[in-house]
Amino acid sequence: MNVMMTGVGGQGIILASDMLSEVMMRSGCDVKKSEIHGMAQRGGSVMSHVRFSERVASPLIPYGKCDILLSFEELEAARYVRYLKKDAVVIINRYRLAPPSVISGQEPYPDVVPIIREKTRNILMVEGSAVAEEMGNARGVNIILLGVLSTFLEPPESVWIDAINTMLKEKIRAVNIEGFKRGRQLNSPVMHNVQGGMS
Numbered sequence: 579m580n581v582m583m584t585g586v587g588g589q590g591i592i593l594a595s596d597m598l599s600e601v602m603m604r605s606g607c608d609v610k611k612s613e614i615h616g617m618a619q620r621g622g623s624v625m626s627h628v629r630f631s632e633r634v635a636s637p638l639i640p641y642g643k644c645d646i647l648l649s650f651e652e653l654e655a656a657r658y659v660r661y662l663k664k665d666a667v668v669i670i671n672r673y674r675l676a677p678p679s680v681i682s683g684q685e686p687y688p689d690v691v692p693i694i695r696e697k698t699r700n701i702l703m704v705e706g707s708a709v710a711e712e713m714g715n716a717r718g719v720n721i722i723l724l725g726v727l728s729t730f731l732e733p734p735e736s737v738w739i740d741a742i743n744t745m746l747k748e749k750i751r752a753v754n755i756e757g758f759k760r761g762r763q764l765n766s767p768v769m770h771n772v773q774g775g776m777s
Contacts, residue, residue, distance in 0.1 A: 725761020
Protein backbone atom coordinates (compact mmCIF):
# COMPACT_ATOMS: atom_id res chain seq x y z
CA MET A 579 0.00 0.00 0.00
CA ASN A 580 1.35 3.39 -1.02
CA VAL A 581 0.14 6.53 0.75
CA MET A 582 1.30 10.02 -0.16
CA MET A 583 0.69 13.07 2.01
CA THR A 584 1.16 16.53 0.62
CA GLY A 585 0.52 20.10 1.68
CA VAL A 586 2.42 23.14 2.86
CA GLY A 587 4.82 23.83 5.69
CA GLY A 588 3.27 24.25 9.11
CA GLN A 589 0.37 21.83 8.58
CA GLY A 590 1.93 18.95 10.50
CA ILE A 591 2.42 16.61 7.54
CA ILE A 592 5.62 15.05 8.88
CA LEU A 593 4.01 14.21 12.23
CA ALA A 594 1.01 12.74 10.40
CA SER A 595 3.24 10.52 8.26
CA ASP A 596 5.25 9.49 11.35
CA MET A 597 2.01 8.51 13.06
CA LEU A 598 0.79 6.53 10.04
CA SER A 599 4.13 4.71 9.97
CA GLU A 600 3.87 3.92 13.67
CA VAL A 601 0.34 2.54 13.32
CA MET A 602 1.27 0.31 10.42
CA MET A 603 4.39 -0.99 12.21
CA ARG A 604 2.25 -1.81 15.24
CA SER A 605 -0.01 -3.71 12.85
CA GLY A 606 2.86 -5.92 11.73
CA CYS A 607 3.82 -4.25 8.46
CA ASP A 608 7.23 -3.46 7.09
CA VAL A 609 7.18 0.33 6.65
CA LYS A 610 9.37 2.68 4.64
CA LYS A 611 8.98 6.47 4.70
CA SER A 612 10.51 9.37 2.81
CA GLU A 613 10.02 13.12 3.09
CA ILE A 614 10.58 15.87 0.58
CA HIS A 615 10.58 19.47 1.76
CA GLY A 616 10.30 22.45 -0.55
CA MET A 617 11.07 25.90 0.80
CA ALA A 618 12.05 25.75 4.46
CA GLN A 619 9.67 28.46 5.63
CA ARG A 620 6.00 28.02 6.40
CA GLY A 621 3.99 27.81 3.21
CA GLY A 622 6.56 25.83 1.23
CA SER A 623 5.52 22.55 -0.37
CA VAL A 624 5.94 19.39 1.73
CA MET A 625 5.44 15.80 0.57
CA SER A 626 5.79 12.51 2.41
CA HIS A 627 5.76 8.96 1.00
CA VAL A 628 4.67 6.11 3.28
CA ARG A 629 4.81 2.54 1.97
CA PHE A 630 3.79 -0.55 3.93
CA SER A 631 3.41 -4.26 3.21
CA GLU A 632 4.93 -7.57 4.34
CA ARG A 633 8.17 -6.33 2.82
CA VAL A 634 8.99 -2.95 1.28
CA ALA A 635 12.23 -2.39 -0.66
CA SER A 636 12.17 1.34 -1.42
CA PRO A 637 10.75 4.32 0.51
CA LEU A 638 9.80 6.18 -2.69
CA ILE A 639 6.45 5.66 -4.41
CA PRO A 640 6.93 5.21 -8.18
CA TYR A 641 4.84 7.24 -10.62
CA GLY A 642 1.43 5.64 -11.17
CA LYS A 643 1.58 3.53 -8.00
CA CYS A 644 0.03 5.75 -5.27
CA ASP A 645 -3.05 4.09 -3.72
CA ILE A 646 -4.13 7.01 -1.50
CA LEU A 647 -3.22 10.69 -1.79
CA LEU A 648 -4.02 12.78 1.29
CA SER A 649 -3.67 16.46 0.48
CA PHE A 650 -3.75 19.05 3.24
CA GLU A 651 -4.13 21.89 0.69
CA GLU A 652 -6.19 21.85 -2.52
CA LEU A 653 -3.63 22.90 -5.12
CA GLU A 654 -0.99 20.56 -3.71
CA ALA A 655 -3.23 17.62 -4.68
CA ALA A 656 -2.98 18.60 -8.35
CA ARG A 657 0.82 18.76 -8.24
CA TYR A 658 1.14 15.03 -7.73
CA VAL A 659 -1.47 13.45 -10.02
CA ARG A 660 1.28 11.66 -11.95
CA TYR A 661 1.84 9.47 -8.88
CA LEU A 662 -1.76 8.24 -8.79
CA LYS A 663 -2.69 4.76 -9.92
CA LYS A 664 -5.97 4.28 -11.78
CA ASP A 665 -8.89 4.54 -9.35
CA ALA A 666 -6.70 5.76 -6.49
CA VAL A 667 -8.40 7.42 -3.52
CA VAL A 668 -7.75 11.17 -3.23
CA ILE A 669 -8.67 12.94 0.02
CA ILE A 670 -8.51 16.72 -0.23
CA ASN A 671 -8.76 19.13 2.69
CA ARG A 672 -10.74 22.25 1.76
CA TYR A 673 -7.97 24.73 2.43
CA ARG A 674 -6.42 27.13 -0.05
CA LEU A 675 -3.08 28.90 0.25
CA ALA A 676 -2.98 31.20 -2.75
CA PRO A 677 0.27 31.11 -4.79
CA PRO A 678 1.89 34.41 -5.87
CA SER A 679 0.18 34.38 -9.29
CA VAL A 680 -3.24 34.27 -7.59
CA ILE A 681 -2.32 36.85 -4.96
CA SER A 682 -1.16 39.25 -7.70
CA GLY A 683 -4.41 38.77 -9.61
CA GLN A 684 -2.72 37.26 -12.68
CA GLU A 685 -4.90 34.15 -12.54
CA PRO A 686 -7.66 32.63 -10.40
CA TYR A 687 -7.12 29.82 -7.94
CA PRO A 688 -7.63 26.68 -10.05
CA ASP A 689 -10.33 24.07 -9.56
CA VAL A 690 -8.26 20.94 -8.91
CA VAL A 691 -11.10 18.40 -9.19
CA PRO A 692 -11.18 18.22 -13.03
CA ILE A 693 -7.41 17.71 -13.04
CA ILE A 694 -7.63 14.80 -10.62
CA ARG A 695 -10.64 13.29 -12.37
CA GLU A 696 -8.40 12.55 -15.34
CA LYS A 697 -6.84 9.85 -13.10
CA THR A 698 -9.61 8.87 -10.70
CA ARG A 699 -13.17 9.68 -9.68
CA ASN A 700 -12.56 8.56 -6.09
CA ILE A 701 -12.28 12.09 -4.72
CA LEU A 702 -13.29 12.96 -1.17
CA MET A 703 -13.36 16.67 -0.25
CA VAL A 704 -13.34 17.20 3.52
CA GLU A 705 -13.64 20.22 5.82
CA GLY A 706 -10.66 19.31 7.97
CA SER A 707 -9.46 22.88 8.52
CA ALA A 708 -12.98 24.07 9.33
CA VAL A 709 -13.42 21.32 11.93
CA ALA A 710 -10.03 22.18 13.47
CA GLU A 711 -11.02 25.86 13.73
CA GLU A 712 -14.40 24.91 15.20
CA MET A 713 -12.62 22.86 17.85
CA GLY A 714 -10.28 25.75 18.66
CA ASN A 715 -7.29 23.64 17.63
CA ALA A 716 -6.21 24.88 14.19
CA ARG A 717 -2.89 23.05 14.45
CA GLY A 718 -4.74 19.76 14.89
CA VAL A 719 -5.88 19.55 11.27
CA ASN A 720 -3.26 16.86 10.62
CA ILE A 721 -4.81 14.51 13.19
CA ILE A 722 -8.31 15.22 11.85
CA LEU A 723 -7.15 14.28 8.35
CA LEU A 724 -5.49 11.15 9.75
CA GLY A 725 -8.91 10.27 11.09
CA VAL A 726 -10.32 10.45 7.56
CA LEU A 727 -7.41 8.42 6.18
CA SER A 728 -7.81 5.76 8.88
CA THR A 729 -11.23 4.77 7.52
CA PHE A 730 -9.56 3.52 4.32
CA LEU A 731 -7.03 1.35 6.18
CA GLU A 732 -7.29 -1.89 8.17
CA PRO A 733 -5.98 -1.01 11.67
CA PRO A 734 -8.83 -0.42 14.14
CA GLU A 735 -9.46 2.91 15.81
CA SER A 736 -7.88 1.68 19.06
CA VAL A 737 -4.45 1.25 17.44
CA TRP A 738 -4.54 4.82 16.12
CA ILE A 739 -5.54 6.21 19.51
CA ASP A 740 -2.75 4.26 21.21
CA ALA A 741 -0.29 5.84 18.77
CA ILE A 742 -1.67 9.32 19.48
CA ASN A 743 -1.28 8.70 23.22
CA THR A 744 2.31 7.56 22.68
CA MET A 745 3.45 10.27 20.25
CA LEU A 746 1.73 13.42 21.53
CA LYS A 747 2.30 15.31 24.76
CA GLU A 748 -0.24 14.60 27.47
CA LYS A 749 -1.71 18.11 27.49
CA ILE A 750 -2.79 17.89 23.83
CA ARG A 751 -3.84 14.24 23.67
CA ALA A 752 -7.52 14.63 24.54
CA VAL A 753 -8.29 17.33 21.96
CA ASN A 754 -6.41 15.44 19.26
CA ILE A 755 -8.17 12.16 20.01
CA GLU A 756 -11.46 14.05 19.69
CA GLY A 757 -10.23 15.54 16.40
CA PHE A 758 -9.22 12.09 15.13
CA LYS A 759 -12.70 10.76 15.85
CA ARG A 760 -14.28 13.79 14.17
CA GLY A 761 -12.11 13.07 11.14
CA ARG A 762 -13.36 9.48 10.97
CA GLN A 763 -16.91 10.85 10.85
CA LEU A 764 -16.05 13.04 7.83
CA ASN A 765 -15.84 9.93 5.68
CA SER A 766 -19.56 9.23 5.50
CA PRO A 767 -21.75 7.86 2.67
CA VAL A 768 -22.97 11.40 1.99
CA MET A 769 -19.43 12.68 1.64
CA HIS A 770 -18.58 9.86 -0.80
CA ASN A 771 -20.74 11.47 -3.44
CA VAL A 772 -19.15 14.92 -3.17
CA GLN A 773 -17.80 16.09 -6.53
CA GLY A 774 -19.23 12.98 -8.21
CA GLY A 775 -16.62 10.87 -6.50
CA MET A 776 -16.82 7.64 -4.58
CA SER A 777 -19.95 5.53 -4.18
